Amino acid sequence: MENESQRRGYLFRALGTNTPVQYxxxxxxxxxxxxxxxxNELVVYGEISSGKPALCALLKVIREDVGIDVQATIDALIVEFLPPAATQTISTPPHLLFDLLLQIDFKxxxxxxxxxxxxxxxxxxxIHGEPDCGQELLVTRLFRIKSAWKNNSPIKNDVTINAAYRSTERLWKQLARSFVLPQDTKPENIIDKICDRWQTQDVILIFEKVDSMPPKVLxxxxxxxxxPLVDRGKLNPPLKDTHLLMFLVDNCGSVCKSxxxxxxxFDEPEYPRIPLYLPPLSPFPPDILKDWLRDxxxxRDLQIPxxxxxxxxxxxxxxxxxxxxxxxxxxxxxxxxxxxxxxxxI
Structure with a gap:
C-alpha cells in the first residue's frame, strides 16, 4: 500500500464502492x-456480511498479490480476526493446503x-532428482518467485507427447504447436516469435520428462x-527488465549422469548457454517434515489433525x-x- 491508487484499489476490491471507510x-x-x-476504521466498520469482518475481506484481497511466505502470515491474521463461531467450524481450504505444501523444503x-x-x-x-521427488511441485514453487508470473502462461512441453523426444525435428514441430503456428514453421521464425514476446514480458519455457530424450538429442x-536464443538476447536485449527462462525437468535424475x-x-563463462545444475531433489528427511508441521x-484454528x-x-x-x-x-x-x-x- 505504497501509493494512493493502490490503497483505493484494494479497498474497492474488498468492500466495494461508497463505503463509509473510504470517506x-x-x-x-x-x-x-x-x-x-x-x-482502526475497518474495525469500527465491523462486518461486510454475517461472520465476515471488513478487515478480513481486505486481507484476503491483499493475499492475492503477495508471495507464499507472506500469504501464510496473512492467513494467520485472518484466523485471529474471525469471530469465534467462524473459527470453530473452519476447515482447511484446498488452495490453502496446496500453498502450504509448496513450503515443504526446496529452499x-x-x-x-x-x-x-x-x-x-x-x-x-x-530440475532433477529421484522419481516422485516433487519435480512438478518445485516448478510451481519457482513460478511464484515473481508475483507478476501469476498472469503469465508458461510455454510447457511434455517431450513424450507424440514421441517428440526422438529428434530435434519433432521438438520443433511440438514447439510450433505451442505457439499455434504451422508445424512446418522454420526454427528461426519460432525463435523470432519468442524474442518478440520477450521484449514486453517474461517468457518461461518448460520441457518436461527430458530424461526420456537420448542425450545426443538433448x-x-x-x-x-x-x-541461438541466448545469442539473440546478447545482441538485442529487451528494453524492459523481463526474463527469458528455460526449465528442463528430469524425473529420474539421469541427465546429470550423461x-x-x-x-x-551461474558465474561460469558458459552460463547461460548451458543449463545450471540445481541441487538434486531427494526424499524429505524427518527434520524437514518436523519443521513444516511446527510451522x-x-x-491452530484450521483443525490440523x-x-x-x-x-x-x-x-x-x-x-x-x-x-x-x-x-x-x-x-x-x-x-x-x-x-x-x-x-x-504448473
Missing amino acids: QLAFNTPTNDFIPNLV QQVRLVEDVLEQHQTAAFL VGWLQEFWE QVMLAKE MKVF ADLTYQRLWEKSDNGIPQFVYEEICTHFDLSWEGGLAKWL
Missing part, C-alpha cells in the same frame, strides 16, 4: 500513518534461482534452440518420498492429491 481516510498520508488509521533450489535472476535476464535450469536441441554439459555455478501450528505427526508422515510416505508425503497429508485433511490439489501444478 474517513486520508489516502495521501505516509504509510506508517495510513495503515494504523485504516485498521536451497529456490534461493539459487532467485540469485540467478538477480544477475541474468536469460537463464536455464535443470545436446542437439540445446544447440539448435537454446544457444554427456550433456551443465553449469555447476503449521500457527494455523491430531494424528498428523512427522514420524507417521515419514513412515507412511516410504521414508519421505515427496509424492507420497503430499498424498498422505491430503488424506489427513480428507482431500485428494491426484484428484484435487494436483490440478494447481
Whole structure:
C-alpha cells in the first residue's frame, strides 16, 4: 500500500464502492500513518456480511498479490480476526493446503534461482532428482518467485507427447504447436516469435520428462534452440527488465549422469548457454517434515489433525518420498492429491 491508487484499489476490491471507510481516510498520508488509521476504521466498520469482518475481506484481497511466505502470515491474521463461531467450524481450504505444501523444503533450489535472476535476464535450469521427488511441485514453487508470473502462461512441453523426444525435428514441430503456428514453421521464425514476446514480458519455457530424450538429442536441441536464443538476447536485449527462462525437468535424475554439459555455478563463462545444475531433489528427511508441521501450528484454528505427526508422515510416505508425503497429508485433511490439489501444478 505504497501509493494512493493502490490503497483505493484494494479497498474497492474488498468492500466495494461508497463505503463509509473510504470517506474517513486520508489516502495521501505516509504509510506508517495510513495503515494504523485504516485498521482502526475497518474495525469500527465491523462486518461486510454475517461472520465476515471488513478487515478480513481486505486481507484476503491483499493475499492475492503477495508471495507464499507472506500469504501464510496473512492467513494467520485472518484466523485471529474471525469471530469465534467462524473459527470453530473452519476447515482447511484446498488452495490453502496446496500453498502450504509448496513450503515443504526446496529452499536451497529456490534461493539459487532467485540469485540467478538477480544477475541474468536469460537463464536455464535443470530440475532433477529421484522419481516422485516433487519435480512438478518445485516448478510451481519457482513460478511464484515473481508475483507478476501469476498472469503469465508458461510455454510447457511434455517431450513424450507424440514421441517428440526422438529428434530435434519433432521438438520443433511440438514447439510450433505451442505457439499455434504451422508445424512446418522454420526454427528461426519460432525463435523470432519468442524474442518478440520477450521484449514486453517474461517468457518461461518448460520441457518436461527430458530424461526420456537420448542425450545426443538433448545436446542437439540445446544447440539448435537454446544457444541461438541466448545469442539473440546478447545482441538485442529487451528494453524492459523481463526474463527469458528455460526449465528442463528430469524425473529420474539421469541427465546429470550423461554427456550433456551443465553449469555447476551461474558465474561460469558458459552460463547461460548451458543449463545450471540445481541441487538434486531427494526424499524429505524427518527434520524437514518436523519443521513444516511446527510451522503449521500457527494455523491452530484450521483443525490440523491430531494424528498428523512427522514420524507417521515419514513412515507412511516410504521414508519421505515427496509424492507420497503430499498424498498422505491430503488424506489427513480428507482431500485428494491426484484428484484435487494436483490440478494447481504448473
